[in-house]
Amino acid sequence: MTKVSPRIAFSVLIVLLLALGLGSANMGALRLSFHTLWETPLDDAMWQVWLNIRLPRVLLATVVGIALAVSGAIMQGLFRNPLADPTLLGISSGASLCVALVIVMPMTLAPTLALYSHMLAAFGGSLIISLLIYGLSRGGHGSLSRLLLAGIAINALCFALVGVLSYISNDQQLRQFSLWSMGSLGQAQWGTLLAATSLILPASAAALLMARRLNLLQLGDEEAHYLGINVAKTKRQLLLLSAVLVGAAVAVSGVIGFIGLVIPHLVRMRLGADHRWLLPCSALGGACLLLTADTLARTLVSPAEMPVGMLTSLIGGPYFLWLILRQKEFNVG
């Protein structure tokens, strides 16, 4: 496949993201376009709806898309494996487990706290697993295969426990949990948006600053070491960044698949494996895909809404398959 100049690709993606952002801020179940807004006074209820319901959701979709794609790119680079994705280390399954726990065994919480119980549970779950993985990565001289196996074990354990919880749950709880695990951005509010952004943007920026080191890691641990990199430390830092990104995304939006696996992959197919371009372009690509999917999720079946995780796969899956089938030799990086 012909490779595209990264500068051009980056500019195109920026324009595309802006266009999609404007488009989705203009669309919704409520007939509320920029045109209508222009003609209504600033203190009208329409403005309230646009500012407090639609705008935070559009921004949240962008930010979560960035988080998932960047963390996917980091994981694929770190493990030097195109099949790595943010779910690999069991962070999102840890989040799932805690959410299932909160749903099946509800505690009596203060009303305000109860509103955010799923988010807090998901964040707590990701945090616990991230710390566990960080601890594991400190021992064993940063051996990645050890981490990978630990991730598989954590995933299996969490899913087994989720299974136990589904077994003892009732109909309603089961449905509630399965909806959560299909992902939704319906919880978007300024508060949640700010909380997520304050984790995701710094972590993404930090990942970008480490792009050169991620490139050198591709040569193999020994070579990277001779080129003057503290390999173990770099790996730990990258793991932590990826964990923060996934944790923040899962907490506000549930499990949204596909983006973390496929967006970095797609970008690599078109641009090559230079992380200095791969990371920012993946971020933009992830944001574009999630923004599109979420706009469809909230408008297609309005006044109801669809789980967005389902749509990301439905939109992205066929395109990805087509790309792979079109490509004669499959060459990663």
Added chain:
Amino acid sequence: MTLARRLAAVLSAPLMVVFSMNAVAADRIVSVGGDVTEIVYALGAGDRLVARDTTSTLPAAQKLPDVGYMRQLNAEGILSLKPTMVLATELAEPSLVLRQIADVGVKVVPVSGKASLENVPHKIQQVASALNLEKQGVEVAQKYEQQLAAIPHTPLKTKVLFILSHGGMTPMAAGQDTAADAIIKASGAQNAMQGFSRYRPLSQEGVVASAPDLILLTTDGFKTLGNVNKVWELPGMALTPAAKNKQILVVDDMALLGFSLKTPEALAALRQAAERAQR
């Protein structure tokens, strides 16, 4: 940072702006919860509804737009129907979406979600007072209580096994702490499954040991099994007294498990079947 400051100024403005899109005071109500929708219709206020949720399976409500499952609502979608009030079962709470809707100035009225026969009049009263139909509310509640009182509930020896069946899942038996258990007890019969709470998959030995005299299924559950013969083919079922005497009862889901206005009807049907199945 002028944009951010401007944004903050707008956001901190009081949120309680009454939704001014429909100036006329005609009620536009969105009902969330099958039992809530049923009560609205029973109060004669069905024409004031503009939308319902997925769990509102009442035939009369099918023509209304569906706002989705109560735990996955779409704030903007509901607001696009320009509602003046949202009646929502407490089972939909806690919900950020309902909070957002309330923040825009739409009245959100919570309706009790407690699953018990005694709670139904309370639900009726809550909905009625939200709709300013207190008088009708009293009537509907009285009718409900009369229907309930007319059903004998003297103890019966009949053991009832409730089977929960969804497509693609092992059929499950209802233990204690389930809606089915509450209904069976209210009918005077006994739940054949004792000693565990919630639902458990049917096991051959468990079914035989429980020796049910009557099998109870919901309409939807029955459909997933196909026909009566499939019920008798479930694990261990063939060896039960119910199978020998072909005692089975199929009742509407919402009526049996929803603690709604149709529940007395379901309870009466269960009582009759239980009396018939008594050995």
